[in-house]
Amino acid sequence: MDLDLNLRHASPAFRTFCGQDALAALPRELARVGARRAVIVCGPSIVKHGDALSRVHDALGEHFVGQFDGVAEHSPIPVVKQAQQFLADREAEAVIAVGGGSAVVTARAASILLAEQRDIRHLCTRRDADGRLVSPRLAAPKLPQWVVPSTPTTAYAKAGSAVRDPQTGERLALFDPKTRAQGVLLDPTMALTAPPRLAWSAALNVFSMAVEGLQSRHIDPLADAQLAHALRTVIAWLPHLRTDPEGSRPRLYLMLAALMSGQGSDYTGGGLAQALSHAVGPRSSAANGIVEALLLPHAMRFNASVVSPRLAMLADILGLTDRSTEAVIAKVERLLDLFEVPTRLRDVDVTEKDLVEAADHAMDDWAITSGPRVPDRADVLAVLSNAW
CATH class of the missing domain: 1.20.1090.10 (Dehydroquinate synthase-like - alpha domain)
Structure with a gap:
């Protein structure tokens, strides 16, 4: 293995808030990017924890305009499309992913489909004529994202969104740095829901x-x-x-x-x-x-x-x-x-x-x-x- 030191390390802007008052940063975060209408993306399991979810609602206050709570494991494409339509219907200006990795990925993927308005198979990573895996450049602006996690998932800071086609069993990967979260808010009450x-x-x-x-x-x-x-x-x-x-x-x-x-x-x-x-x-x-x-x-x-x-x-x-x-x-x-x-x-x-x-x-x-x-x-x- 070649151990010569030759690197480029560009750290994306990312804000981390942790503790009992972490969610209080949400309105300031939305104001920072000029977003007024925020949609929560979560799964049914989070809805069962009303006390924890109400903390997010209360923190968002008048910015909260809707909640898509149909997230499913492995982010199946039909669910991602439902989330895409929900974001469009609510005229979302920001997305708050609440829960685990599937919520984070579904929020990102839905934002990509909403912005790009093309079939997912034209947007995903695929092999070119030379057999190389390539990710198309997705140019449309994307909704800013934040994560309020319930589990320790590495998805917080990623720019990729892998969704599953339930008909074929394929895993389709979308990549867009513009969907990388603005930050993560680690709330102890939400952490205990999992x-x-x-x-x-x-x-x-x-x-x-x-x-x-x-x-x-x-x-x-x-x-x-x-x-x-x-x-x-x-x-x-x-x-x-x-x-x-x-x-x-x-x-x-x-x-x-x-x-x-x-x-x-x-x-x-x-x-x-x-x-x-x-x-x-x-x-x-x-x-x-x-x-x-x-x-x-x-x-x-x-x-x-x-x-x-x-x-x-x-x-x-x-x-x-x-x-x-x-x-x-x-x-x-x-x-x-x-x-x-x-x-x-x-x-x-x-x-x-x-x-x-x-x-x-x-x-x-x-x-x-x-x-x-x-x-x-x-x-x-x-x-x-x-x-x-």
Whole structure:
């Protein structure tokens, strides 16, 4: 691996508010961009927590003009189109995504469809005539976004929106930096709305993205600092979801870790476990974060031959004196065991037949191109089979 230092690190404008008074910043944030009409995008599970949701309503005050609460897992295209129409009907000038990753992605994707007014297949990342994955430039101005999260998702700071076609099972990726959130507001009451199990599975994605980002071939010490601290934070605070399930403090720390992992991995790129989880997750009975963590050691073994200098750094972050590849992967496996992650895809109801279809879909995932070792289809199928 080429470790020459050659980077460009441009930090997007992003504001983070955390604590009991975090939501009080919402009116000021809207005024900052001149937005008067704000629509909330959330799922049915958030609606059940009226006290938490009313805190967002109260903070928005006269700016609140409607609430789309039909968000569904994996952001299916029909739901995204419903959200698009809702934004149009309410003449929205800003979007507040409330909830987990699906709410954030649905809000972004709906904003793209609203602004671009074209079929989603003309807007998504696809292969060009030379077989390269390319994302079309989406020029239309987009509605400003803010996130009030209920789970520690790395989606907070991203510019991508991956939606699912329920008819074909395809994952269509939209990319537009103009949909990147203006900021995140970490409210302790909202943080407690998610069941501990859901917060746990989301934090596993934070852990996996940090580990994969720290193995990237794109060397960026600034991003490494974010990823390293995100990793330490997850290791320190994830066990508290069991010992203190009703405490907001562990959840807020995990949300900050999610923000760091999401921002850091923006510079280092995705990885093999991430790409495979995008393809396998919807075919399993488990959340994507669980599937991604399950696949992580297998992806690390696939990459091991080209990432030894990076694994040595990862060993230091994990507090290992033995900096060998085997020791690092073994440590990650011990942590996943501590985090109670299943060890086989069959344990989360993935069938052997699913592996072939997932391998095909994974090859069209942008994240697979940014790992330290780019696999071919046979490699992907072998990794999935080993994990099965």
